[in-house]
Structures are given as structure tokens and as C-alpha cells.
Amino acid sequence: MIALTDQRYRAILAGLEVARTGRLLRTQSGVDGRGWSFERCSVIVSTHFEGETPWLHASIARDHMPAYADLVMLHRAVYPGFAYQVFAPPSSHVNIHPYALHLWGRADGEPAMPDFGRFGTI
16 A cells, blocks of 8 residues: 655655755655655655554654754645654664654544644643
């Protein structure tokens, strides 16, 4: 099963502000996603299915910890709606790159958590 089309990947790349400000060095495609290496960062977008629901994982890595603005850019480029940053317990934490931040969300952008703000408390 493929969750993203080539057209959607092109739209993601076009939405990455870094693609307009830094030279694209390499594109890598795999069975479950695509990655782009730029002069100052790299971005990976991959898919995973939970039952019939496609989920997206997106990450951005630099030679230093990415800024909040980097996550906002990644979110806007990849997700049509909700995405989440996960803080796992140490026993479940995986660290492949020391300066990468990750987002997860449903490919359709629908929320996957309760609406904690429905009573105006957040």
C-alpha cells in the first residue's frame, strides 16, 4: 500500500522553505517514503499503516538542534491537519541522529487525540 503519490511528494518538497533557500543535494526514494538532503539539513517523510489508516512520519535534521520554526515548516509542508511530537520513555527512545526532530500524524490530517481544548482549558 502506498499512502503518498509522486504529486504529493512534489507538493511536500515545494512546501519546504529550505528547498527555496538551500541547494538540493540528493533525493532518496524507498518503499515507504522519500528523503531529501539539502546543504544545511535533511528531511525524511515515510508512511506506516495502522490497520487501514495511513500515518506519516516526518523528520528534519541539521548539524545542530532544529528550531521550532523548522518544525512549523515541516508540519505545513507535510500534514494537511494535525501532527504530533512524541516524547517516549527512555526504554522506547530511538536516536539515529543526535539533532533530528520528528512529527507523526495521520495522512488525512484528522486528529488522533481527544480535543483537550473543547472546554477552553488549554
